[in-house]
Amino acid sequence: MNETINGRIQLLNGTLTPQLRYDWALKEIEWIYTLPLPDLVFAAQTVHRAYHRPDEVQACRLLSIKTGGCPEDCGYCPQSAHHDTGLARQPLMGVEQTLAAAKQARDQGATRFCMGAAWRSAPNGDDFLQVLKMVQGVRALGLEACCTLGMLTEKQAEALAAAGLTAYNHNLDTSPEFYGEIITTRTYEDRLQTLKRVRKAGITICCGGIIGMGEEREDRFRLLEQLATQKPHPESVPINLLVRVKGTPLEEQQAIDPLEMVRMIATARILMPASMVRLSAGRLSLTEEAQALCFLAGANSIFMGEKLLTTPNPEIDHDRRLLGRLGMHFRPQP
Numbered sequence: 643m644n645e646t647i648n649g650r651i652q653l654l655n656g657t658l659t660p661q662l663r664y665d666w667a668l669k670e671i672e673w674i675y676t677l678p679l680p681d682l683v684f685a686a687q688t689v690h691r692a693y694h695r696p697d698e699v700q701a702c703r704l705l706s707i708k709t710g711g712c713p714e715d716c717g718y719c720p721q722s723a724h725h726d727t728g729l730a731r732q733p734l735m736g737v738e739q740t741l742a743a744a745k746q747a748r749d750q751g752a753t754r755f756c757m758g759a760a761w762r763s764a765p766n767g768d769d770f771l772q773v774l775k776m777v778q779g780v781r782a783l784g785l786e787a788c789c790t791l792g793m794l795t796e797k798q799a800e801a802l803a804a805a806g807l808t809a810y811n812h813n814l815d816t817s818p819e820f821y822g823e824i825i826t827t828r829t830y831e832d833r834l835q836t837l838k839r840v841r842k843a844g845i846t847i848c849c850g851g852i853i854g855m856g857e858e859r860e861d862r863f864r865l866l867e868q869l870a871t872q873k874p875h876p877e878s879v880p881i882n883l884l885v886r887v888k889g890t891p892l893e894e895q896q897a898i899d900p901l902e903m904v905r906m907i908a909t910a911r912i913l914m915p916a917s918m919v920r921l922s923a924g925r926l927s928l929t930e931e932a933q934a935l936c937f938l939a940g941a942n943s944i945f946m947g948e949k950l951l952t953t954p955n956p957e958i959d960h961d962r963r964l965l966g967r968l969g970m971h972f973r974p975q976p
């Protein structure tokens with residue numbers, strides 16, 4: 643692509659009438675990601691406003707319903723049995739306790755409740771039936787329900803859909819090329835297979851990744867390419883900044899420039915205009931001003947509450963104050 647002023651104006655004009663595209667080329671993604679920041683944020687805002695309210699963010703709440711002891715070796719994850727992080731393992735939580743947490747989240751203003759389990763694959767039998775009950779219960783509270791349970795079979799995806807599951811989270815995490823540096827116990831292809839089954843069952847897809855794991859910018863472009871060439875796009879794209887957890891192989895990873903988070907979010911927003919782009923893990927290592935830039939770049943969701951799955955997250959009061967400072971608000975409950 644021609645990197646002249648004309649080229650820039652063409653792209654920016656193109657984004658003024660944003661249409662969903664599924665044929666993004668790697669070169670285009672690179673070009674967008676590396677635009678001068680004012681152009682990038684302007685283009686992202688323009689696209690954002692065509693599909694979303696610019697003053698509103700969705701509040702989601704996470705709950706770890708089964709914690710630790712995971713057989714996968716994901717290098718970033720405190721829940722992998724391969725790393726000694728001192729995390730207390732917990733078996734599958736009861737339905738009542740889960741629904742009490744969901745109700746509390748709703749009372750605090752969340753509109754989406756996400757249940758995470760440290761499984762390689764969702765189990766069959768009683769545990770799975772218990773998760774189905776949780777999903778039904780969360781939906782009955784009027785919340786969107788999201789689960790992340792590892793790999794799924796077609797049957798399991800269908801059962802989750804029948805229970806009313808809104809979304810299934812299954813991240814590609816990084817580029818196909820860098821993936822093997824981070825995870826060796828499953829393949830990129832395994833991930834794509836589960837995503838296909840989720841889509842086929844009629845559940846919306848929540849799929850994104852993590853930055854700050856030692857990858858190159860090129861790996862981020864490749865991840866974005868994988869996401870933005872899916873048809874339809876994932877309805878939800880979580881962008882996580884690595885939370886460096888003691889005892890994981892990535893604990894000493896060097897911190898990245900927070901503006902890379904802004905660029906990643908803005909590019910995701912431009913490539914997938916209609917999707918929710920979620921400023922997910924890692925907010926405690928961003929200043930409030932950096933988070934504000936992420937909202938300008940088109941992020942329209944955050945996790946609310948003092949804990950993600952196992953690691954800390956900003957307090958609700960802090961987030962309310964931040965949104966107040968920005969003249970923004972949480973998406974109201976239906």
Ligand code: SAM
Nearest residue numbers: 718719759760761790792813882883884885923
């Ligand atoms: N076991 C399931 C799986 O891997 O799909 C679900 C739970 S797993 C904790 C969900 C996602 O959390 C991962 O795909 C990863 O993207 C993200 N995650 C885990 N640890 C993280 C960390 N330390 N920093 C940022 N994101 C993290």
Ligand code: DTB
Nearest residue numbers: 758790880922923950951952953
């Ligand atoms: C996602 O992309 N981020 C969330 C959600 N999907 C499940 C999880 C973040 C986990 C951060 C590490 C932890 O708290 O254990």
Ligand code: SF4
Nearest residue numbers: 712714716719722760
């Ligand atoms: Fe297990 Fe998921 Fe953590 Fe990987 S990210 S170790 S699959 S809980």
